[in-house]
Amino acid sequence: MSESTKTLCPYCGVGCGLEVSPPAARGQATHRDSQGTPIWKVKGDRAHPSSEGMVCVKGATVSESLSKNRLKAPMMRESLDRPFRRVSWDEALGAIVQRLQTVRFTQGPEAICMYGSGQFQTEDYYIAQKLLKGCLGTNNFDANSRLCMSSAVAGYIQSFGSDGPPPCYDDLEKTDCAFLIGTNTAECHPIVFNRLRKHHKRNKHVKLIVVDPRRTSTAETADLHLAIKPGTDIDLLNGIAHLLLKAGDLNTLFIDECTSGFAQYAQILEHYPPEMVADRCGIAIEDLETAARYWGESDRVLSLWSMGMNQSSEGTAKVRTLINLHLMTAQIGRPGAGPFSLTGQPNAMGGREAGGLANLLPGYRLVKNAEHRREIEQFWGVPPGRIAPEVGRTAWEMITGLETGEVGVLWIAATNPAVSMPDLERTKAALRRSPFTIYQDAYYPTETAEFAHVILPAAQWSEKTGVMTNSERTVTLCPAFRRPPGQARPDWEIFAEVGRRLGFREQFPFANSAEVYAEFVRVTRDRVCDMTGISHARLLEQGPIQWPCPLEETEIANPPNLKRLYSDWRFPTPDGRARFAAYHSKGLAEPPNPDYPFVLTTGRLYGHWHTQTRTGRIEKTTKMHPNPFIEIHPRHAAQLGIADGEMVEVRSRRGHARFPAKITRAIAPGTVFVPMHWGALWADNAEANALTHPHACPDSGQPELKACAVALAKVTDA
Ligand code: SF4
Structure with a gap:
C-alpha cells in the first residue's frame, strides 16, 4: 500500500x-x-x-x-429475542442461500427484497442488480436514494427522455443567476456552495436567489430570499413563468424547435397572476417580480436543488415545473445554465448508472421497457423473461410488504432505515415482524441491527477498491488503502458469492472489482451515460473522468464537447424534443389544521451525516452539533410559553418526540424545523421521523419527509 x-x-x-x-x-x-x-x-x-x-x-x-465500532465477523440468531452468536462466513451464507431458495420457491421471487445504499460503490450496485433482477428474477432492489433524489430521476426522465444532470460544477463559476430551491447548499453541499459563493462575491452582476422556508446559512448570502410556505414550490415556479411569459422573456426558437407541450403549459400559467401566487406562497409581490426579473435578464441561469424539492408527495411535478423554466428560456446545454439536481449520497449517481432503484436497469434503462429488459437479459446471459416486467418494491413498499407478510426476506445493506424511514413506529413494527432480515454493514451497533437475524460485516470505503460518481458525473477511483477489520468483505464480493452458491456461477466469474467495472461499462455503450472509455486502470493513471466518455473518445479523458449534456439541444426522447409539463400544485399531503397547527420540516446540519453512523463517532462533529433541537418562531414560542432551551413535546398523527427549543426568526411563522440525524442510539425520544408520514410522490415513490402537520406543547414534567 x-x-x-x-x-x-x-x-x-x-x-x-x-x-x-x-x-x-x-x-x-x-x-x-x-x-x-x-x-x-x-x-x-x-x-x-x-x-x-x-x-x-x-x-x-x-x-x-474508520476503526470505531466495526463489525468483524458474521453473526446469527434464530429470533429477535435471542442473542447473536458469532458464526463462520460459510454458515452465514449457507443460511442465507437456503432461506432465499425456500422463499423463492414457496412465496416467489417477489418475496425477496434488498434495500441498499448510495454508500455502495458502483461495483456493489451492479452485482446486486445482477443477483436480484437478473438471477433471482425480482426487481425488489431499492436504495436509500429513494428517500433522497428519486424525484429528480423521474423528473429528468420525463422531461428529457433520460436521467442525468445536464450541467457540471464549472457552471457554478459561469452563471449569471443561481436559483437555489429546496437546498441548504452551504451546510449540505458545502464545497459546491464555496465555489458558487466565491463567484457570487467576485462578480457584482451575479444574482443568487434562495427559495427556502428557513433563513438558512445559504439564504443569508442571497440577493433574494423567498421564504415560501412549505408545499408552494409549484405555485412559485408557475408564478415566475407567468411573469416571464408576460414580459416576453422566452426563447421562441428553442421552444418551437426543441420542445413539445408548450401551448398547454402556457394555458395553465394564465392561472398564476402575481397577486395570487404571492398570497399563496406568503411572499411579497415585489420579491416574486424580482425573481422573475433576475431570471429573465440573465444570460445564464443555473438552478440547484436537492431534498427540499425531491422529498415531496409531488416531487416529480416540482422538478418538472422547475425544468419548464429552463426550457421556456433555453437555459440548458450552455455554460453556466441548466437544471442541476445535487445528490445526497457519495455514489447515488453510480447507483443510477447501475440501475440501483426498483424501476431501473443498468445503463439508464427502465424496468418497464421491454426492449431494455431484453438487452440486459442477453447481456447477462439469463433466459428471456427472467427480468420481471413490473417495477419492484420501493423502500416504503418493502415496509408495507413486511406488514402484509408478502416479504419473506429483507436484505439491508449500508443503510439505517430504523432512523431514516418515515413513520418510525410503523417502520420498526414492520421490521420486528420480518421473518428473515439480513443486515450487512460496517458498523455495530446501529439502530437497524436490532432487527436482524443475520449480520454480515462489510468492508467500507478505504478497505475496498471501487468507483463512485459525484453529482457532476465525475467518476473517481477509490482504491483500498487499509485492510478490512476482521473478516469484513466488500459488498460486491458477498453478493457474488451468494449468486454462485445459488447456482449462477457463469454470472459471477469476477476475480476483482476492476473486472466487475469492466463488465459494467460495456452495458452503458451508446447510452446517455456512456462510460465505455473508463476503466479502473485509466482512472488510476489519469485521475477522475467525467461521463459521457465513450470508447471512441478514449484519447481524451474529459472531452470538452461532452462536459454538458444536451449542448446540441437534442434530447433522448422519440422526437428529440424536451417536454414541457403542465402541473397545478396539490399542496401538502398533510396540511396543518387546528389539532396539528404547525408544519414540521426536517433537514441536515453541516457537521453531521445522515443517521450519524460515522459522524456520531467523531469528536469534532459531535461537539459541533451535540444535541437535537427544534426551531420555533418567537411569536409561537411566546404563545406557547416556551423559553429558549426548554423542552418541547412534538406530536403528529403517528408519534411524538421531545426536543429543546431553539427560538429563532430564521424559521417562518407556522413552520418548525428539526434535524433528522438523531436516532435511538444517540438521543432519547428525539427522532424526527417518529413524526413524518410516508405519503409519496406517485411518479417517483419518494416520501414527503419534508413536511407533516404537528402540534407543540411545553414539557412540564421534565
Ligand atoms: Fe466534500 Fe465530503 Fe464535505 Fe461533501 S462531505 S462537501 S464530499 S468534503
Whole structure:
C-alpha cells in the first residue's frame, strides 16, 4: 500500500477528492485523534477537478470513524429475542442461500427484497442488480436514494427522455443567476456552495436567489430570499413563468424547435397572476417580480436543488415545473445554465448508472421497457423473461410488504432505515415482524441491527477498491488503502458469492472489482451515460473522468464537447424534443389544521451525516452539533410559553418526540424545523421521523419527509 492515496470523500454527492496518508507518513510525527489513537491523515486533493483541494469538516475528519465500532465477523440468531452468536462466513451464507431458495420457491421471487445504499460503490450496485433482477428474477432492489433524489430521476426522465444532470460544477463559476430551491447548499453541499459563493462575491452582476422556508446559512448570502410556505414550490415556479411569459422573456426558437407541450403549459400559467401566487406562497409581490426579473435578464441561469424539492408527495411535478423554466428560456446545454439536481449520497449517481432503484436497469434503462429488459437479459446471459416486467418494491413498499407478510426476506445493506424511514413506529413494527432480515454493514451497533437475524460485516470505503460518481458525473477511483477489520468483505464480493452458491456461477466469474467495472461499462455503450472509455486502470493513471466518455473518445479523458449534456439541444426522447409539463400544485399531503397547527420540516446540519453512523463517532462533529433541537418562531414560542432551551413535546398523527427549543426568526411563522440525524442510539425520544408520514410522490415513490402537520406543547414534567 502506497504512502498516500488519492480517493473520493465517502460522505456527500459533491464528491470531493481526498489525499489520505498513513498515520506516520514520510517520517512525520504520528497523526492521532483526540484520544491519542493513530489515524490516517486527510487533506483535499488539489488535482481533483470537482473540489480543487477544498474539503469540509466531514471529509477532513472521516478517518476518525474508520476503526470505531466495526463489525468483524458474521453473526446469527434464530429470533429477535435471542442473542447473536458469532458464526463462520460459510454458515452465514449457507443460511442465507437456503432461506432465499425456500422463499423463492414457496412465496416467489417477489418475496425477496434488498434495500441498499448510495454508500455502495458502483461495483456493489451492479452485482446486486445482477443477483436480484437478473438471477433471482425480482426487481425488489431499492436504495436509500429513494428517500433522497428519486424525484429528480423521474423528473429528468420525463422531461428529457433520460436521467442525468445536464450541467457540471464549472457552471457554478459561469452563471449569471443561481436559483437555489429546496437546498441548504452551504451546510449540505458545502464545497459546491464555496465555489458558487466565491463567484457570487467576485462578480457584482451575479444574482443568487434562495427559495427556502428557513433563513438558512445559504439564504443569508442571497440577493433574494423567498421564504415560501412549505408545499408552494409549484405555485412559485408557475408564478415566475407567468411573469416571464408576460414580459416576453422566452426563447421562441428553442421552444418551437426543441420542445413539445408548450401551448398547454402556457394555458395553465394564465392561472398564476402575481397577486395570487404571492398570497399563496406568503411572499411579497415585489420579491416574486424580482425573481422573475433576475431570471429573465440573465444570460445564464443555473438552478440547484436537492431534498427540499425531491422529498415531496409531488416531487416529480416540482422538478418538472422547475425544468419548464429552463426550457421556456433555453437555459440548458450552455455554460453556466441548466437544471442541476445535487445528490445526497457519495455514489447515488453510480447507483443510477447501475440501475440501483426498483424501476431501473443498468445503463439508464427502465424496468418497464421491454426492449431494455431484453438487452440486459442477453447481456447477462439469463433466459428471456427472467427480468420481471413490473417495477419492484420501493423502500416504503418493502415496509408495507413486511406488514402484509408478502416479504419473506429483507436484505439491508449500508443503510439505517430504523432512523431514516418515515413513520418510525410503523417502520420498526414492520421490521420486528420480518421473518428473515439480513443486515450487512460496517458498523455495530446501529439502530437497524436490532432487527436482524443475520449480520454480515462489510468492508467500507478505504478497505475496498471501487468507483463512485459525484453529482457532476465525475467518476473517481477509490482504491483500498487499509485492510478490512476482521473478516469484513466488500459488498460486491458477498453478493457474488451468494449468486454462485445459488447456482449462477457463469454470472459471477469476477476475480476483482476492476473486472466487475469492466463488465459494467460495456452495458452503458451508446447510452446517455456512456462510460465505455473508463476503466479502473485509466482512472488510476489519469485521475477522475467525467461521463459521457465513450470508447471512441478514449484519447481524451474529459472531452470538452461532452462536459454538458444536451449542448446540441437534442434530447433522448422519440422526437428529440424536451417536454414541457403542465402541473397545478396539490399542496401538502398533510396540511396543518387546528389539532396539528404547525408544519414540521426536517433537514441536515453541516457537521453531521445522515443517521450519524460515522459522524456520531467523531469528536469534532459531535461537539459541533451535540444535541437535537427544534426551531420555533418567537411569536409561537411566546404563545406557547416556551423559553429558549426548554423542552418541547412534538406530536403528529403517528408519534411524538421531545426536543429543546431553539427560538429563532430564521424559521417562518407556522413552520418548525428539526434535524433528522438523531436516532435511538444517540438521543432519547428525539427522532424526527417518529413524526413524518410516508405519503409519496406517485411518479417517483419518494416520501414527503419534508413536511407533516404537528402540534407543540411545553414539557412540564421534565
Ligand atoms: Fe465530503 Fe461533501 Fe464535505 Fe466534500 S462537501 S468534503 S464530499 S462531505
